[in-house]
Amino acid sequence: MMDNQYLGAGFGPKKVLLWCLVIMSLAFAFGVVSYVSAYRDSVAYQSFGATGEGKVVVVPDIATFGFSVITEGNNTDVAALQNQNTTKVNDIIGQLKELGIDDEDIQTADYSLNPRYQFCGAGAVVCPPSQIVGYSINQSVSVKIRDFSHISQALSIAAQSGAINISRLQFSVDDLEVVKNEARAEAIKAAQAQAKAIAKAGDFKLGKILSIDDMGGEPPYYAREAAYGLGGDMMVSSIAPLPVVEPGSTEVIVRMMVRYQIK
Secondary structure (H helix, E strand, O other), X not given: OOOOOOOOOOOOHHHHHHHHHHHHHHHHHHHHHHXXXXXXXXXXXXEEEEEEEEXXXXXXXXXXXXXXXXXXXXXXXXXHHHHHHHHHHHHHHHHHHHHOOOHHHEEEEEEEEEEEEEOOOOOOOOOOOOEEEEEEEEEEEEEEEOOHHHHHHHHHHHHHOOOOEEEEEEEEOOOHHHHHHHHHHHHHHHHHHHHHHHHHHHOOOEEEEEEEEEEEEEOOOOOEOOOEEOOOOOOHHHOOOOOOOXXXXXXXXXXXXXXXXXX
């Protein structure tokens, strides 16, 4: 007659713990073997990437330049200096708008108000604290021109209306992303052609596309004209005539990587 004891009642706590450790070890070993087998057969292990380069020649469609108006005074009447500076800047902006440049293409780039100090001479025995004897206001404006036939006239307006410095004349593309998308499409085609050539040479078949990555490229380089300025009391008539401005063209280059599964 069997005793009313459950099977394994003779196992003590130590034996139970030992069997638990054995089972856990076997489960861990099985998991490791399964992971290694899965990794060996994984997509990452059986894939490769091909790269391609796309180039698009683009002609710039906008020109930008900046001008500055500087107003200085040997007094502390800041409001009067601000009024003089603002009047000159507004006059230039008004003429540029009459030329056909839109409000959205004219932007104040910088406005600074700095004190002017009176310092003692180099031979002074006792140098008193420096004193503010006036202020200098510098207002810079950035202008975007879409009609290239207006470039020379716009520069002339700024020069003849009190701008002290005219600089950063350069050409660019207003919507560069559209051009980059064209270059990306060309780069993907080149990468696909390279992948087919690699598959043929390696005697395997291409599977599905796993990923497409933008590897960047070379930023377009645009020609930049040299800056010129009027100086303080220089006469406008002493400025040499502006040369004919040519925007030229440049290449937008993008590189793409296409990763395939190997069949």
